[in-house]
Amino acid sequence: MTTDLTALRQRVHAFGARAGLSGQRLHDLVIAAHEAATNVLRHGGGRGTLIAWLDADGVSLDVVDTADTLTESHLHTQPDLDRGGGAGLLLVRTLCDEVRLEHEAGRAHLHLRMHTRPWQAA
Numbered sequence: 001m002t003t004d005l006t007a008l009r010q011r012v013h014a015f016g017a018r019a020g021l022s023g024q025r026l027h028d029l030v031i032a033a034h035e036a037a038t039n040v041l042r043h044g045g046g047r048g049t050l051i052a053w054l055d056a057d058g059v060s061l062d063v064v065d066t067a068d069t070l071t072e073s074h075l076h077t078q079p080d081l082d083r084g085g086g087a088g089l090l091l092v093r094t095l096c097d098e099v100r101l102e103h104e105a106g107r108a109h110l111h112l113r114m115h116t117r118p119w120q121a122a
Contacts, residue, residue, distance in 0.1 A: 003041060008050065009034050012061070019054045020116045028095040029059060029114050035088035036063040036110050044069050044108070058097070058115040065108040072101055 012033040016026045033050065040048035045067030052061050075093065079086035093099050098113035 003046075005034055005037060005041075008037055012050075012052070015052050015054075016059055016114070019059045021059060021114060025114060029061075029112075032092045032095045032112050032114075033061055033063070035092050036061070036112060039063075039070070039074075039088050040065045040110075054116075057117060058113055061112040063110045063112065065110065066106075068103060068106050068108045070101060070108040070110060075099065075101055 009030050013026065013030050016029045021029055037048065037050060040063055044065035047066050049064040049066065050061060051064065052059070054060075075089050077086065077089070079090055092110075092112060096112045097115045098111070100111045102109045102111065
């Protein structure tokens with residue numbers, strides 16, 4: 001993953017557009033990727049990986065924290081508005097259709113998912 005967040009946003013935007021996202025959904029994907037990557041760069045040892053893929057139902061991004069510092073409690077911590085910051089993961093949870101955290105081989109995988117089709121109840 002690049003430390004150049006402008007380049008990261010441009011790549012995620014291009015990928016999302018090719019995958020069929022547009023308008024606010026595409027913008028939300030870019031913001032979520034930016035916030036997740038920023039979290040890894042600031043709090044995860046400064047290095048990580050972003051993996052993107054597409055399937056029949058949507059777009060997935062895995063933002064991998066190679067330092068394995070991200071925990072489930074980080075995903076559900078409310079920001080401290082008096083101190084500023086801390087709202088990035090809340091924003092990610094709000095913008096994405098699915099967010100989950102998995103740990104594997106000493107790495108934390110923050111999985112972000114955006115559906116390309118409207119969700120429909122069974």
